[in-house]
Amino acid sequence: MPDAQTLWLISPELVLAIFGLAILLFAIIWRERVYGALAWVALVGLALALAAAVNLWGAHARLFAGMYAVDMFALFFKIVAPIAGILVVLISMDYLRERTRYRGEFFVLLTFAILAMMMMASSANLLMIFLSIEFLSYMSYLLTGFLREDRKSNEAAIKYLLYGAITSAVMLYGLSLLYGISGSLNLGDVALTFSKSADTSVQTLALVATALVLAGLGFKISLVPFHQWAPDAYEGAPTPVTAFLSVGPKAVGFAVLLRFTLTTLPGLPEFANYWTPLLVIISIATMTLGNLVALRQTNVKRLLAYSSIAQAGYMLIGLVAVNLGGSSPFSGLNGVLIYLFAYLFTNLGAFVCVIAIENATGIVEIPEYAGLVKRAPLVAALFIVFFLSLAGIPPTAGFVGKFFVFGAALREGFLVLAAIGVLNSVISVFYYFGVVRAAFFLEPKDTSPIRVAPLVTLSLVVTAAMVLLIAVYPEPLFNLAAWSMAMLK
Amino acid sequence: MELAIFYLFASIAIVAALGMVVLRNAVHSALSLAVVFVALAALYVLLNAPFIAAAQVMIYAGAILILFVFVIMLLSPRVDQGAGALKWQRPLAALCGLVFAVELAIVAASALLPTERGPFTPERLAEIGDVQAVGALLFTDFLLPFEITSLLLLVAMVGVIVLAKKR
Numbered sequence: 001m002p003d004a005q006t007l008w009l010i011s012p013e014l015v016l017a018i019f020g021l022a023i024l025l026f027a028i029i030w031r032e033r034v035y036g037a038l039a040w041v042a043l044v045g046l047a048l049a050l051a052a053a054v055n056l057w058g059a060h061a062r063l064f065a066g067m068y069a070v071d072m073f074a075l076f077f078k079i080v081a082p083i084a085g086i087l088v089v090l091i092s093m094d095y096l097r098e099r100t101r102y103r104g105e106f107f108v109l110l111t112f113a114i115l116a117m118m119m120m121a122s123s124a125n126l127l128m129i130f131l132s133i134e135f136l137s138y139m140s141y142l143l144t145g146f147l148r149e150d151r152k153s154n155e156a157a158i159k160y161l162l163y164g165a166i167t168s169a170v171m172l173y174g175l176s177l178l179y180g181i182s183g184s185l186n187l188g189d190v191a192l193t194f195s196k197s198a199d200t201s202v203q204t205l206a207l208v209a210t211a212l213v214l215a216g217l218g219f220k221i222s223l224v225p226f227h228q229w230a231p232d233a234y235e236g237a238p239t240p241v242t243a244f245l246s247v248g249p250k251a252v253g254f255a256v257l258l259r260f261t262l263t264t265l266p267g268l269p270e271f272a273n274y275w276t277p278l279l280v281i282i283s284i285a286t287m288t289l290g291n292l293v294a295l296r297q298t299n300v301k302r303l304l305a306y307s308s309i310a311q312a313g314y315m316l317i318g319l320v321a322v323n324l325g326g327s328s329p330f331s332g333l334n335g336v337l338i339y340l341f342a343y344l345f346t347n348l349g350a351f352v353c354v355i356a357i358e359n360a361t362g363i364v365e366i367p368e369y370a371g372l373v374k375r376a377p378l379v380a381a382l383f384i385v386f387f388l389s390l391a392g393i394p395p396t397a398g399f400v401g402k403f404f405v406f407g408a409a410l411r412e413g414f415l416v417l418a419a420i421g422v423l424n425s426v427i428s429v430f431y432y433f434g435v436v437r438a439a440f441f442l443e444p445k446d447t448s449p450i451r452v453a454p455l456v457t458l459s460l461v462v463t464a465a466m467v468l469l470i471a472v473y474p475e476p477l478f479n480l481a482a483w484s485m486a487m488l489k
Numbered sequence: 490m491e492l493a494i495f496y497l498f499a500s501i502a503i504v505a506a507l508g509m510v511v512l513r514n515a516v517h518s519a520l521s522l523a524v525v526f527v528a529l530a531a532l533y534v535l536l537n538a539p540f541i542a543a544a545q546v547m548i549y550a551g552a553i554l555i556l557f558v559f560v561i562m563l564l565s566p567r568v569d570q571g572a573g574a575l576k577w578q579r580p581l582a583a584l585c586g587l588v589f590a591v592e593l594a595i596v597a598a599s600a601l602l603p604t605e606r607g608p609f610t611p612e613r614l615a616e617i618g619d620v621q622a623v624g625a626l627l628f629t630d631f632l633l634p635f636e637i638t639s640l641l642l643l644v645a646m647v648g649v650i651v652l653a654k655k656r
Contacts, residue, residue, distance in 0.1 A: 142648030
């Protein structure tokens, strides 16, 4: 039985587990009568979990025989996760009402998905990493296929599941090799084995093993060449789930990738010779492919899917250029964290815009966005804000993120990589503003105004406010990122 | 003697695994898979891990294989189905398999796992008992993964019921 101190340190997770089970119980006992209220129960649970995570700020502990790290790095993601959850619940309520009978269970799965995200952020053990990634994946598959009468939703879930199962197996193989090398599941011990061993055979095996692990994480983050599931899953999934998938798994996928690489790889300094070029190539391929294919999309959900693949490429630049040694403000790691935080609100905001239109009219094709400014002026205007941020143009949050990521690349001498990143940002402007062009400059066929539900409007205003706030007053976020990485060392 | 038994079961496992891939009838493939599982269980016994051997038979041969057979019977695929659906797939698969086999051979030849003996030697296990050792670890060091797994299975089951239940 864990002691009270341990339970206190995992209070955000416990709150979510209790609320998830409570929602499940309510949904089973009272069925349809309480479905409207269950979303609010989920909101309360997520808000409490957020409060618990904020309250733990400053903690630094290893729990359960060292396998579970509660440090500021993990807490950063435990603050991000419930925020994403709250926004997704807000935009799900109206969307689900017409489309499924199982609204209660939806919020159960979503709550547990947020719980899995928190556990991924804290996992410092190969077994916990695998288990929490699987947990999040199962919840994601189920949420993707949640509209069971919708063939596209079914297809998306099947594709996502098959792709995910294979990458999980590949990653598990890599993890088992790491366990075989070090005889321990804890990342710290793996790192110790790496640094102690002068044996080249260990290095060969470690290279194979870490590459296999990268495949599994690349799937969660949707890095090229593990991205093929993303467009289909994003298009077919219920749009609030798409919004969640585009930020949630990606953010904590980065959390695991960062903790894994920054803990284990410094033990093998020669490793940088293999890993850095590999990550550079993946980063360039991810950005470029995502942006080029996005240019040709006419469905706004697919467009945002390719755009979010490209965004993962930019974030990876921060990991390539990571340097925790100096006192420079561009450590690479803080760039990734700032970028992720900015991206969370930006991408969710863009999806809220899509949902606002889809809820009222069912429109997801970009040509049909014609004349949106006359039908839903607020949504059309905020589309510009979110797209500016995704493209990284000031004064928005996305600019702050790109500034720190590209800055780190320049500082570490990855000039070509930074140049390709900037070039890609320029390309992305074309397709983002294809949507804006349709919304502002084309004549609408139908001029009836689009009514946006109050909760969706609220989410729109909150995300847009955060996108602008991060840009004009970024200091709190800088400090948050600086503290989080200090504790990882 | 031990080595002879190892080679016996290892070759049974390999032949059965080949059979699983090569046999045209899906039920025959499933049965070969059962043989693979049982042969692997025998290898675990040789490695002084009777608990894992039992779990292997129960979970893989017992549960997972039954699931396969269920699916085969529900879908009742014809014997000749699947062949020739994608012509280019066969050579590509052979090529990928060959590359992977060569890769494995190189790694296996160049880098043997530098294994260390863990705390649970055969003598120690004989003293405290195999199942007891697993159980004690499960509820002490591995308490968190154990509890998480139970939550995961519960929620996954709920999700599957939502997706599959008759309306």
